[in-house]
Amino acid sequence: MAQTVTPPRGMRDFLPAEKARREHALGVIRDVYRVHGFDEIETPVMEDSSRLHAGLGGDNEKLAFAVMRRGLTSDDLARAAASGDALSLADLGLRYDLTVPLARFYATHRAALPPVFRSIQIAPVWRAERPQKGRYRQFVQCDIDIIGDATSLAELELLTATLATLDALGLGGCVIRINDRRILTRLLETWQVPAGGRERALIAIDKLDKIGAEGVAAELAGLGIDRPGLAEEIAALAAADWSVGQAAPAWLDEAAFAELAALRDALPGASIAFDPTLVRGMGYYTGTIFEIAHSDFGYSLGGGGRYDRMIGRFLGSEVPACGFSIGFERIVDLLPEADAGAARSVVLVHEAGADPAGLLALKRELVADGVRVRFERRVKNTKALLDRVAADGFAEFAFVGDATRAGELEFRPLA
Template sequence: MAQTVTPPRGMRDFLPAEKARREHALSVIRGVYAAHGFDEIETPVMEDSSRLHAGLGGDNEKLAFAVMKRGLTPDDLAAAAESGDALSLADLGLRYDLTVPLARFYATHRAALPPVFRAIQIAPVWRAERPQKGRYRQFVQCDIDIIGDAGPLAELELLTATVAALDALGLEGCRIRLNDRRILAGILGSWGVPDDLRERALITIDKLDKIGPDGVSAELATLGIDRPGVADELRQLANADWHLGDRGSSRAEPGVPPAWLDLEAFHDLVALRDALPGTPVDFDPTLVRGMGYYTGTIFEIAHPDHGYSLGGGGRYDHMIGRFLGHEVPACGFSIGFERIVDLLAVGDEGQPRSVVLVHDRDVAPGELLTLKHELVASGMRVRFERRVKNLRALLDRVTADGFDAWAPVTAETTDAASLEFRDLAA
């Protein structure tokens, strides 16, 4: 019986054309972020298990891949099985996001970093998800973070850089959704949710788009939060005509503000909106962002043509303090790369022309290399292919590999200037 040769479930191979498409998108994102003053760093794919399970990652902690300790004995395995403590068998784990590693990185290297550090991280992460369309066990995250700035400039830099990156990719017309964890705390307080259940309640509210108000109400009831009318209140919050007032207004309020509304947080959101001219901004008091480490402003970017978020982030001022013993303000944004890359129609604008030289058998290797040297020096991507009887099949294959032109090479070809380039798309 033949062995299975597919990748592990939830993980993927990428053929050359798709890999080139992804790298082009990543190059655009990196270029925009660098132009906005961010510097790229790299962290290990694994972190200490205790750090990954420190209560910072919300439900994602349950999805972390654990790496078993070396030298475990059958007795160790039996003891863990009896106690139900599987994590005692692991001392490392694959990172499930890039924010926890960044906090550890900053705590390690802070003496070598500027007072306000602007970081780019673009790398794969791993989660033990149930694989399905658009949800993978290994995927790329594109993060920018600002550490050391407690003021609104950090949020504004993150939002403007992200919108600029999406615009550069051709995804214009995005909208920003804003909320603040202080406002969510006010809503939960008005429902009488005890402190020890608030994070669980937020995780449930974060599912509002998927399971609806009635589903959220039912799930909250299983946690012991059985407040009558929660579903109706969620509908009102989601459907009310929330606005941030006229641009330029410093004291805008949504009509008569509810008693639970944290007005300081709301006015901070108004100030953010007023500093982002030309970008549509919506206040959504039901926006949660599932991570447990957010402390203040939270935001997402959505596109009117797609019913899902293209990325999000927020302020997480208490995370780094867990490593240093004193608070350091921090704020970050993550683009949903796997979602946006499927939306892109990546063209060849600004890219070197890619050419296949289809040569006869009798063309000398030295002459081929001379041609290739000339073309590469002019900025082209070049591949050799020997002419075959089924030329159409060959051209279809190199077109699928991302090449856009080909040229026949015979023994009479003298130099690159004499090549006749033919469009593969024709």
Template sequence: MAQNVTPPRGMRDFLPAEKARREHALGVIRGVYAAHGFDEIETPVMEDSSRLHAGLGGDNEKLAFAVMKRGLTGDDLAAAAASGDALALADLGLRYDLTVPLARFYATNRAALPPVFRSIQIAPVWRAERPQKGRYRQFVQCDIDVIGDATPLAELELLTATVATLDALGLAGCTIRINDRRILAGILASWGVPDDLRERALITIDKLDKIGTGGVAAELVETGAVAADVDVATALEGLATADWHLADGVVPPPAWLDGAAYAELLALRDAMPDAAIEFDPTLVRGMGYYTGTIFEIAHPEFGYSLGGGGRYDHMIGRFLGQEVPACGFSIGFERIVDLLEIRRDDRPRAVVLVHDADVPADRLLAVKGELVASGARVRLERRVKNLRALLDRVTADGFEEFATVTAATTDAASLEFRTLGA
């Protein structure tokens, strides 16, 4: 009986052409981030369970994969399970994002880092998601963060680097939506949401694009966050359609609007006049650690965000014992990589050398070596009876030219290259 040889649910294998596209995209992202002054770091794939479940990761904490303690016997397992304490069974867990590990990294290595630290983290993370289109249990995150700068310059550096990265990837038509948690707090206060239910209410509002204004209103009433006579649906519709150029005097500002926070958002937009930046007072971002500015990448062809982030000034203080300002932005790599095509100019010349069986190996390697030295990517393929099938296969693998090597071939200059797929 054949064994199941597929990857675990929510995890994937990548064939060579797909892996090449992913690595090309990652190279572009790394290059732009580095050009904007960010430095790449690396953190372990596992963190202490107590750190991953410290109330910093919102609902993602529920999706963390636990790593069982070493050396537990049957009796130990039974006792730990009976206790109901998850930490009795597992003391480590796979990271579910890169922000919590970054906060721990900074607290550990602060003495060796500059006063304002600009980091790059590009690495896989794991969440026990229910696998579906666009949602995986293992996926790559591409994060940049600025730690130690409490001024809007941190947000501007992140936004500038992100816009430049999207441009370099060829993703046209993207818009960056911005908001501030202080503005959301004002909206919730105007609806009478109690302080102890505000995080729960924000999680509900974050579902706006999935369940609509009516669904959000009904859930807020059901959870007791708002009274039944508060017309949340109408309020949300008004928030989404209002003209928000308040600084221009188009409409009077509502009483709940945090003027200082809104002025900062306007300043961000005005500092980047060539970028498509829009204020959206319904933008939430689900992570509970955000404290101020939040942002998200939107594209008119997709009903989901292509990345996002925000300011999280209180997280590092949980590890360090003193507050350190921090702000970050993450590109949704898995969501954008399938939208990208590698331009011909971005790839090395890719050629296949089809050779007869009687060509000496040293001559084959010498000809191949000449082409590799010139910057080409070269594959050797022995001639087969069904040459068309072979050429179709290497074309699918991304090769674009082929030449035949015979016993009479002396060097690469004597080869006649033909275009594949022509």
């Protein structure tokens, strides 16, 4: 009995047509980011375990894949088992996002970088997720970050580049929700959440789109937050339309809200909405936070925010930083099929005994004109052959013989 062979659980293979579609989308994203003044960098897939578990990545730190040290002894394993500290056996780990590696990269190369550094990172990351629809253990992130600019110009550049990228990908109808961690802090103070319980309270609020206002209120009650009408208050905050002059509650951090309003006003025509219940799960955010929403989907298509205190953990001195990440795996599935790649791609169908030198001469002429060319040997079931190459993304085909020249080829559409 033949064995079923599949990729590792929670990971995927990509067939040629799907890979071409993904690379085309990545090319669009790269091109737009570069036009907006960002430069691409590359970091290792692994970082020191101590950096990945430095309290910067929130719950994602719990999902990091650890790489065990070489040369471990049975005594090492026994001590780790006795203490329950499995991480003591690891010295490296696979990156779970691109922000922590960027902070380390900047600390390493600061002297070679401009005072304000605008970076692109497009690369795979790994998390020990429970595999389910839309969640994978290996996936691609597309990040842009600005390091060294404490002004709102950084947020505006990130928002502008992200909106331009979504437009270039043909993804209309997206809205960027914005909030500020200072507003969330003031809200929790109003609810009299003790400082030690605020991170857990934010984790509960971050589930609003999944469990609803009643569910969030129940989780907060479990943390000891006893406030009459809390569920109704949460629902009202989430539903408020702040773009039409919604009356601001007394607890609102006015300075932070004024900065958010200035961001929105600086981008007339952009779809930007204030949402005081937006959290973003990462523990390293310090100010503005963003998230890409679409009315047709119940999940985020990307997000980011300001993380002014992270780089200081590596460098020893504070450096302002802000970033935005597109959720590539979710977005690529929404792109129209037409966004697949090469301008022209053809298949040359030849007989089994065709002269290789003649075929290569034809291919050289076509390739010189920028055409993508594949050879296929003619088979009895020609229709099945043509269906297969059409599924691989080719648009035209022609039958060729030993004496056929490029100018004599009669191409027909595979459609």
